[in-house]
Amino acid sequence: MTPFAARVLAVVRRIPPGRVAAYGDVARLAGRPKACRAVGNIMRDAQEPGVPYHRVIAAGGRLGGYGGNVGLKRALLRAEGITVTGTRVRDFARVRWEAARPQATGLRRRHDRSLKPEV
């Protein structure tokens, strides 16, 4: 377990049920804004139990991968109330984890940095 990997897992663990985060989001929260690709590698190799890896998706609400079992990823997300159409998460902007956004009503201005989760 490398230091960066540990930070990444710590971030992923904080994603609440019913919410998702993009690889890039996780990278940013873990302190390496451009390490989205590295995050993917870590997700793939990680073995830690109790980590909601399925809540980490690709940019734009695309599903991304899941160790070759995207079907399971989709099922897990749906089980949390997230609607997945094909390989896309519907209303990505609303279920995207920008913690502390009180309720994802979509009525707030996007790109609000004051309510981001702590890093």
Added chain:
DNA sequence: AATCTGACTGTTG
């Protein structure tokens, strides 16, 4: 130290 890999991303055509 050099290379290779890919659960990625953004741009371009």
Added chain:
DNA sequence: CCAACAGCCAGAT
């Protein structure tokens, strides 16, 4: 929407 590219980065060889 899709494919091709280029950029990027931690980790494994």
